[in-house]
Amino acid sequence: MELATTLKSQTISNHVREVGINPNYWYPVAWVHHLKPGKVMPVVVWQQPIALYRDSNGALHALEDACPHKGVALHRGQVSREGNLLCPYHGWELNGEGKCVNIPYLPKGQKLPCAQARSYPVREKYNIIWIFPGDRALSEIVELPLVPEYEDPNWLMVEIPAHFQAHFSICNENTMDVFHGFLHKNLNGWFDPVLIELKQSDAQVQADYKVSYQGWLSKFIGISSTGSGITTRTVSIQYQYPHYHTSLEGVSSLYLMRLPVGPAETRSFSLMFIKLRLPEWLLKPIKPLVSKLVWRFLFMPFLQQDIQMIESEQRTYLANPGRRYVEINPAIIALQRVIVRQYEQYMQQSSVTGNGTGD
Ligand code: FES
Numbered sequence: 001m002e003l004a005t006t007l008k009s010q011t012i013s014n015h016v017r018e019v020g021i022n023p024n025y026w027y028p029v030a031w032v033h034h035l036k037p038g039k040v041m042p043v044v045v046w047q048q049p050i051a052l053y054r055d056s057n058g059a060l061h062a063l064e065d066a067c068p069h070k071g072v073a074l075h076r077g078q079v080s081r082e083g084n085l086l087c088p089y090h091g092w093e094l095n096g097e098g099k100c101v102n103i104p105y106l107p108k109g110q111k112l113p114c115a116q117a118r119s120y121p122v123r124e125k126y127n128i129i130w131i132f133p134g135d136r137a138l139s140e141i142v143e144l145p146l147v148p149e150y151e152d153p154n155w156l157m158v159e160i161p162a163h164f165q166a167h168f169s170i171c172n173e174n175t176m177d178v179f180h181g182f183l184h185k186n187l188n189g190w191f192d193p194v195l196i197e198l199k200q201s202d203a204q205v206q207a208d209y210k211v212s213y214q215g216w217l218s219k220f221i222g223i224s225s226t227g228s229g230i231t232t233r234t235v236s237i238q239y240q241y242p243h244y245h246t247s248l249e250g251v252s253s254l255y256l257m258r259l260p261v262g263p264a265e266t267r268s269f270s271l272m273f274i275k276l277r278l279p280e281w282l283l284k285p286i287k288p289l290v291s292k293l294v295w296r297f298l299f300m301p302f303l304q305q306d307i308q309m310i311e312s313e314q315r316t317y318l319a320n321p322g323r324r325y326v327e328i329n330p331a332i333i334a335l336q337r338v339i340v341r342q343y344e345q346y347m348q349q350s351s352v353t354g355n356g357t358g359d
């Protein structure tokens with residue numbers, strides 16, 4: 001559905017700050033290299049604590065982070081040579097599906113109790129570990145986001161982790177909101193944004209903005225050839241619930257994968273692709289180093305400014321959840337509608353099937 005792009009005052013509904021997620025999507029939980037074989041780590045997907053572990057063969061398993069014996073956090077346990085997870089308290093051993101397969105002090109020959117921790121579908125792709133917290137059957141049908149640049153050596157990939165003390169709707173609005181270039185003016189960010197196209201469907205918002213750039217940063221990432229004049233480009237922002245893809249006319253491409261952790265905590269795992277004007281033979285050996293430097297010196301300052309704004313917004317909201325806010329960007333209103341709709345549709349379906357895990 002095509003929407004008007006006129007900026008017009010609208011009172012927003014605070015309800016969007018309280019909604020849960022639609023869990024029937026893949027959510028990013030960790031970078032692949034942060035979990036070595038034989039190790040276990042705690043992750044949280046929308047208030048569901050999960051013990052994520054990798055067995056000695058490299059296979060990943062994700063179990064509810066609560067032992068079926070007494071509820072102790074399983075991420076404090078150990079991974080056995082057989083690829084099971086041992087609870088730290090009494091050593092009950094759970095296999096990758098969460099089923100109890102051994103109790104060290106149970107007399108030989110005695111039947112094991114029926115005890116099982118919930119297990120979650122887990123995958124690794126694009127150097128990210130993904131968990132499907134919803135209906136297991138749907139994990140086979142629902143696709144991970146597509147990142148075609150990942151395999152293309154012409155791009156420099158920069159991994160950008162982020163952590164916000166804020167509800168995911170506030171974080172998502174920051175990404176959709178190109179009008180906040182004002183915040184980044186001291187960093188040679190963008191200016192003069194104009195919303196030129198806006199579309200919304202059940203699970204998607206597509207917004208195109210015209211923006212202008214000037215200065216060394218635009219030259220460095222190839223937006224303009226001189227850096228001294230003003231260059232105007234189109235930024236296309238696509239929110240495909242629950243993640244983002246933003247592209248700048250083939251000059252850069254950002255995949256922002258969102259992890260809602262709790263009502264006031266969100267993470268993101270982003271992959272930024274840029275093209276540097278260096279020959280491949282020169283760039284290839286130094287790519288990891290360049291990627292880290294670009295992250296540290298180019299993107300971190302932007303992110304730190306965003307985090308300050310996002311967390312300030314959350315604090316004010318929590319101090320007075322009834323406060324009235326005014327928005328004039330229809331792309332933000334469209335985004336809020338999708339976030340609320342996805343949650344409500346899921347809650348409706350789960351109340352029909354009696355299978356609710358979304359709040
Ligand atoms: S609580 Fe886990 S083995 Fe007893």
Ligand SMILES: [Fe+2]
Pocket residue numbers: 180184302306
């Ligand atoms: Fe920003």
